[in-house]
Structures are given as structure tokens and as C-alpha cells.
Amino acid sequence: MKKHNYSAGPCILPQEVFEKSAQAVLDFNHSGLSLLEISHRSKDFVAVMEEARALVLELLGLEGKGYQALFLQGGASLEFLMVPYNLMKVDGKAAYLDTGTWANNAIKEAKLFGETVVVASSKEQNYNHIPTDYTIPTDASYFHCTSNNTIFGTQMKSFPKTDVPVVCDMSSDIFSRSLDFSQFDLIYAGAQKNMGAAGATLVVVKEEILGKSGRTIPSILDYEKHIKAESMYNTPAVFAVYTCLLTLQWLKNQGGIAAIEKVNEAKANLLYSEIDRNPLFIGTANPADRSFMNATFLLVNPEHQETFDKMWKAAGISGLPGHRSVGGYRASMYNALPLESVQVLVDVMKELEVVYNNQSQLAEK
Amino acid sequence: MKKHNYSAGPCILPQEVFEKSAQAVLDFNHSGLSLLEISHRSKDFVAVMEEARALVLELLGLEGKGYQALFLQGGASLEFLMVPYNLMKVDGKAAYLDTGTWANNAIKEAKLFGETVVVASSKEQNYNHIPTDYTIPTDASYFHCTSNNTIFGTQMKSFPKTDVPVVCDMSSDIFSRSLDFSQFDLIYAGAQKNMGAAGATLVVVKEEILGKSGRTIPSILDYEKHIKAESMYNTPAVFAVYTCLLTLQWLKNQGGIAAIEKVNEAKANLLYSEIDRNPLFIGTANPADRSFMNATFLLVNPEHQETFDKMWKAAGISGLPGHRSVGGYRASMYNALPLESVQVLVDVMKELEVVYNNQSQLAEK
Numbered sequence: 146m147k148k149h150n151y152s153a154g155p156c157i158l159p160q161e162v163f164e165k166s167a168q169a170v171l172d173f174n175h176s177g178l179s180l181l182e183i184s185h186r187s188k189d190f191v192a193v194m195e196e197a198r199a200l201v202l203e204l205l206g207l208e209g210k211g212y213q214a215l216f217l218q219g220g221a222s223l224e225f226l227m228v229p230y231n232l233m234k235v236d237g238k239a240a241y242l243d244t245g246t247w248a249n250n251a252i253k254e255a256k257l258f259g260e261t262v263v264v265a266s267s268k269e270q271n272y273n274h275i276p277t278d279y280t281i282p283t284d285a286s287y288f289h290c291t292s293n294n295t296i297f298g299t300q301m302k303s304f305p306k307t308d309v310p311v312v313c314d315m316s317s318d319i320f321s322r323s324l325d326f327s328q329f330d331l332i333y334a335g336a337q338k339n340m341g342a343a344g345a346t347l348v349v350v351k352e353e354i355l356g357k358s359g360r361t362i363p364s365i366l367d368y369e370k371h372i373k374a375e376s377m378y379n380t381p382a383v384f385a386v387y388t389c390l391l392t393l394q395w396l397k398n399q400g401g402i403a404a405i406e407k408v409n410e411a412k413a414n415l416l417y418s419e420i421d422r423n424p425l426f427i428g429t430a431n432p433a434d435r436s437f438m439n440a441t442f443l444l445v446n447p448e449h450q451e452t453f454d455k456m457w458k459a460a461g462i463s464g465l466p467g468h469r470s471v472g473g474y475r476a477s478m479y480n481a482l483p484l485e486s487v488q489v490l491v492d493v494m495k496e497l498e499v500v501y502n503n504q505s506q507l508a509e510k
Numbered sequence: 511m512k513k514h515n516y517s518a519g520p521c522i523l524p525q526e527v528f529e530k531s532a533q534a535v536l537d538f539n540h541s542g543l544s545l546l547e548i549s550h551r552s553k554d555f556v557a558v559m560e561e562a563r564a565l566v567l568e569l570l571g572l573e574g575k576g577y578q579a580l581f582l583q584g585g586a587s588l589e590f591l592m593v594p595y596n597l598m599k600v601d602g603k604a605a606y607l608d609t610g611t612w613a614n615n616a617i618k619e620a621k622l623f624g625e626t627v628v629v630a631s632s633k634e635q636n637y638n639h640i641p642t643d644y645t646i647p648t649d650a651s652y653f654h655c656t657s658n659n660t661i662f663g664t665q666m667k668s669f670p671k672t673d674v675p676v677v678c679d680m681s682s683d684i685f686s687r688s689l690d691f692s693q694f695d696l697i698y699a700g701a702q703k704n705m706g707a708a709g710a711t712l713v714v715v716k717e718e719i720l721g722k723s724g725r726t727i728p729s730i731l732d733y734e735k736h737i738k739a740e741s742m743y744n745t746p747a748v749f750a751v752y753t754c755l756l757t758l759q760w761l762k763n764q765g766g767i768a769a770i771e772k773v774n775e776a777k778a779n780l781l782y783s784e785i786d787r788n789p790l791f792i793g794t795a796n797p798a799d800r801s802f803m804n805a806t807f808l809l810v811n812p813e814h815q816e817t818f819d820k821m822w823k824a825a826g827i828s829g830l831p832g833h834r835s836v837g838g839y840r841a842s843m844y845n846a847l848p849l850e851s852v853q854v855l856v857d858v859m860k861e862l863e864v865v866y867n868n869q870s871q872l873a874e875k
């Protein structure tokens with residue numbers, strides 16, 4: 146039976162990415178060698194890295210605007226550290242918006258470097274919304290935000306205008322919607338949502354903001370060293386980078402971000418409409434801040450859980466349980482999840498309502 | 511034609527690792543899902559991580575001896591930073607043996623943290639040997655060495671006895687030879703030589719040496735946090751870790767380190783015997799310090815290069831040119847390279863001698 150994969154990440158990727166990357170593991174570019182056994186400095190892999198880096202800037206509309214794309218390692222969690230190391234001025238401060246677990250982790254690492262101003266937080270409300278009423282200190286070295294909160298199902302729909310550099314963790318919604326990406330000075334994202342296999346981290350940085358912190362930066366954490374080495378300062382996560390290239394090529398063939406955004410809107414609208422219509426379900430995030438990537442919702446009556454769980458599993462759905470800090474369900478609808486899979490989930494939700502209504506009618510008799 | 515892959519890393523892995531990992535990308539454990547699209551916290555992947563960590567300790571003979579194995583990211587280059595962050599005491603010092611480019615890079619990062627004593631260096635002789643006459647300060651927080659030097663073709667055959675914790679970068683010879691691994695307190699290694707695909711970094715650490723530096727360690731760099739999280743502090747490089755498991759399983763099936771060591775000795779003896787016998791070639795490393803993983807050698811007469819290069823390429827050999835800092839040739843003979851491939855290279859070297867002898871005889875006539 147076809148699987149409908151709602152995993153929050155690592156998550157579904159386009160089928161052609163699985164097929165082409167598996168083939169490359171067996172025989173890369175008809176070389177008679179596996180992708181895994183060739184030098185990262187071989188002509189064939191350098192070409193992969195270069196095309197992937199160029200495609201990132203092309204898809205984000207950042208070509209020729211002073212940005213560099215890097216494929217590093219360590220996930221967003223290492224970026225939580227690299228950002229203040231590279232950008233927070235000695236004796237300076239940084240401003241952070243606290244919208245969830247990952248934002249909070251980023252804040253913790255920044256505090257090791259200097260004054261870290263949390264301009265606003267929705268923690269008291271279990272991160273069910275995106276704060277909007279805050280001021281960014283004009284003397285901050287940078288402002289940091291998280292565009293999409295995987296765990297809590299919220300997403301920033303707009304970003305503050307400010308004169309300080311804007312840093313955004315886009316791990317869970319990069320390449321999913323049209324934005325003016327030039328409003329950001331540094332974007333980072335773990336690959337394992339919309340971009341490729343776990344193990345690569347994308348960093349897109351405007352070069353002019355670098356080299357100003359006054360800190361001595363360890364080589365491996367220094368964005369300028371990675372740029373100078375053309376994203377090959379040390380051996381990159383070769384396979385993960387290749388899956389990123391394949392996914393970016395797929396996205397370009399779909400029509401780029403503008404095209405996938407329409408599909409993502411259709412999927413999110415279909416699911417949220419059902420959550421709002423169906424009396425058995427309730428969404429957890431503030432409707433205005435609902436994520437188009439991760440829809441979080443609860444059963445109104447927890448007694449329906451056993452039946453619902455059986456039903457969606459029987460329909461071939463996987464990865465639906467919510468994160469332990471929110472409970473309930475989380476439907477992650479990344480770029481590669483087809484609309485058809487959302488329809489299957491919505492059908493199960495409707496079916497549950499029918500089952501429940503029938504039971505109620507029987508009980509009344 | 512069959513390829514004989516002498517790449518220095520990423521490098522040849524067992525054929526079954528390519529086949530099984532490619533299959534997992536298409537359908538992992540008959541789940542109907544790709545290895546790349548399942549949660550790293552799924553039962554199936556947690557089992558991969560646990561088995562890989564346990565196999566590391568089993569193969570190294572370190573079970574039940576207070577060690578933990580971790581699969582992290584960032585390569586040895588990130589370990590150059592993590593080691594002093596975790597181990598160098600505030601106001602303390604560290605001792606380093608400088609045997610090559612990577613040792614040197616490790617020293618550079620350590621210097622950011624405190625006094626870094628280079629107990630000996632072979633840099634002046636272009637790292638052609640392993641220094642033996644040195645003293646490790648008894649008040650050092652740790653002693654750091656590099657067991658095998660990929661670029662210069664040297665390898666430590668013994669390790670100093672010392673009361674300070676011994677840290678060893680084994681990136682290019684781990685799992686290749688029998689050692690008393692309990693003489694080391696911390697071993698690290700990038701996966702991409704003897705262990706698996708690039709993107710995973712193995713760290714084996716004796717727990718009792720941790721938590722003593724007095725430093726505030728960023729979470730993502732803190733070995734204790736990674737141990738507590740069972741090597742899942744953040745999303746690991748899933749695919750790379752899986753290839754490590756497959757390679758470790760293969761090694762165990764070969765008979766473990768003791769069995770592969772015999773194969774590696776046979777390969778190294780075959781090649782070094784020819785380098786020493788054949789008047790057209792000369793080795794670059796001090797014979798007593800020759801690496802059994804990477805044999806570096808030169809043509810006595812550089813005019814033979816064009817002919818030799820054509821001949822080994824025609825024989826299906828790839829990855830033979832030496833690193834730019836040494837020149838000549840480098841034959842990397844990692845665990846998965848079969849003896850047969852070394853025989854093919856040796857045959858080409860013998861053939862070159864015949865060609866040359868014939869040319870000399872013709873010239874004399």
C-alpha cells in the first residue's frame with residue numbers, strides 16, 4: 146500500500162531523489178565508482194557542490210546580490226553557535242525572538258557570547274502564536290528569528306523591518322513559499338525537511354555582514370573560511386549534499402518556489418478547513434499564525450484516539466503523532482508530500498466523524 | 511572494467527555497503543519508506559544507531575571499560591575544536607605531537623583555548639617521519655596525536671606511555687590494525703576512510719575524563735550532552751551512520767580487526783616490497799614509519815610520469831596522484847581495497863620497469 150508520510154523530519158523527499166541517489170551509490174555518473182568512494186575534490190563532486198550552491202541562490206532570487214550559499218555540517222544546532230561566534234560583536238548584544246523550542250535553544254547558545262535580548266516570547270502560551278509587538282534594539286549586532294516552528298505548528302507570515310542584520314532559522318520551511326529573501330542577511334536550515342537527507346546544513350549569508358565581530362573564530366566555525374574554501378573547507382557530507390542538489394533540481398523543474406507555494410497552500414487549506422469544520426478536531430495554533438508546513442491539532446474527545454489512530458494507520462498514513470510537548474497530532478506537509486496524501490488524511494477525519502455520529506445515534510436509541 | 515580505487519578518502523568501501531545502503535534509500539527494512547524519509551527517533555533508526563555504537567566498542571575491545579561511542583557531525587576538523595573545549599582545563603595546557611597537516615590544524619584550534627605545547631614536530635623534514643624523542647608535560651590536560659598521516663604516508667607504530675589522558679585522531683587508520691585501544695582516553699575519526707560515507711564522525715571517549723575542564727561548553731560541542739542524548743542530541747547524519755553500521759557489520763563478518771590487519775599487512779608488504787625493489791621508484795616516508803594505509807612514493811626519473819600515468823589508468827586504477835604538498839603518488843589501501851587491486855598496481859610498476867629497460871637497451875644499440 147502507498148505510504149502517506151507525515152514525518153516531521155527527516156521527512157518525505159521527491160521519489161526521484163530516492164531513485165537517483167540510490168543509483169549514484171551504486172554507480173555515480175557512469176564512472177564505475179560509487180558516489181561514496183570518490184574524492185570530494187574530484188571533478189564530478191566539485192560540479193555537484195557548485196551546482197547546488199548556485200541553484201540555492203537562483204531559487205531564492207539572490208543571485209548577484211552579494212550572497213554566498215554554503216553546505217556545512219552539524220545541523221541548525223551548530224548554527225546556533227556559529228551565528229553569535231561570527232556576528233555578535235565583542236561587548237555587543239544580540240536580539241532574539243522566542244517562538245519555540247529551537248528558538249530557545251538558539252538563545253541558550255547566544256547567551257554564552259554576550260548580552261542576549263529576548264525581544265518577545267510566546268513561551269507562556271506554550272508557543273501557540275507568533276508575538277508581533279516588540280522592538281529590536283538598534284545597537285544589536287543582529288536580530289534572530291525562526292520562520293517556522295515545527296513542534297508548535299506556527300509560522301511567521303511577515304518579518305520585522307529593521308536596520309540590524311536579520312538572521313533566520315528556516316530549517317522547516319525553506320523553499321516552501323515566496324518571500325523577499327533579500328530582507329535576510331543570514332539564512333540557515335538543516336537539510337532534512339525540504340532540501341535533502343539529514344547531514345547537510347545550508348547557510349546563505351550576505352558577505353558584507355561578516356568579519357565585523359572582532360572575535361577570534363575557530364576555523365571550522367568561521368563562515369569566511371568556508372566561503373574562501375568554496376564550501377570545501379573540510380570533507381563535506383557528500384551524499385547529503387548530492388540529495389540536496391537532486392531536490393533543488395526537482396524543485397526547479399516543478400516551477401520553483403512560486404509553483405510549490407501554490408501546492409503547499411492547497412494542502413494547508415484542505416487540512417485546516419477540515420480541522421475547523423470537523424467538530425471532533427481542534428487546532429492548537431493561533432489561526433493567523435498557522436504553519437503551512439506543520440499543522441498541529443487535537444481530538445476534542447481524547448476517547449476517540451484509539452479509533453482514529455487505527456483508522457489513519459489503516460489508510461497508510463505514518464508519522465502523524467504530535468511532539469510530546471504539544472500532544473495530539475502533527476501533519477507535516479513538506480514540499481514533496483502530494484495533495485493526494487492530505488486528501489487521504491482528510492477523508493479519514495471525515496470518516497471518524499461518521500463513525501462517531503453513528504455511535505451517538507445508536508446510543509440515543 | 512573493474513576499478514581499482516586508491517582514493518585517499520572518501521574512499522573504497524565494501525561492495526555490500528554500496529548495495530545495502532542503496533537498497534535502504536529505496537526501501538528501508540521493507541517498511542515501504544526510504545531510510546532518508548523516516549524520523550531519526552523511529553524504532554528502526556534508533557536500532558541502527560544503537561547497534562553501530564555497540565559494534566564500535568565490541569570491535570575495539572572496549573566493551574565494559576567505561577567508554578562511550580558517539581556518531582557526530584563536522585568531521586575531524588570539528589573535533590580539533592571539541593577536544594580542547596571539553597578537555598583543556600581553564601588556565602591549563604595541552605600537549606600535541608605535530609606529525610602532519612591535520613595535527614597542525616588541530617594545534618591551531620587548541621591555541622585558541624590556552625597554552626599548547628608542541629612536544630615534537632617533523633615539519634622541518636616535510637613530515638617524513640614520526641618523532642620519538644619527546645617528553646609530555648605531566649601537568650598537561652591531555653596529549654594529542656594523529657595515528658596515521660594520510661598526506662605524508664607515515665603512521666605511529668607505538669604510542670607514548672603517559673599519565674595524562676591520550677587523545678588520538680585515528681581518521682585514516684581506525685579499525686585497520688590491532689592495538690590496545692584502552693591506552694587511549696579519546697579516539698576520534700571521520701567516517702570516510704575505513705568506516706562509511708562522509709558526514710559522520712566517530713568519537714570514542716572514556717567517560718571519566720569528561721566534566722573536568724571547568725569551561726562552559728556550548729551544548730552542541732559538549733560530549734557529555736551527546737552521551738546523555740545517546741548520540742541523538744540533534745538529528746544525526748542518518749545515511750552516513752547507516753553506512754558505518756553496514757561497514758562495521760562487514761568488518762565483524764571478516765573476522766574483526768585482527769583478520770583485516772593480516773590483509774592490510776599483506777597489501778602493504780606487497781606494495782612496499784615493489785617500491786624498494788623497483789629501481790624506478792622511491793618511497794618518501796622513513797621506512798620504519800611507513801603507513802600501512804597510505805603508501806607515498808615518487809618516480810626516480812620524473813620523465814617517466816606520462817608513461818606511468820597512462821599505464822595505471824589503462825589498468826583501471828584511479829585516485830593514485832599524491833597530495834600536492836608531497837607530489838608523486840599515494841596508494842591508499844584502506845580496509846575495503848582487495849589485495850588483487852594492489853597486485854594490479856604492482857604489476858603496472860613492474861611493467862614500467864620492463865618498458866624502461868627495453869628503451870635503455872634500444873638506446874644502447
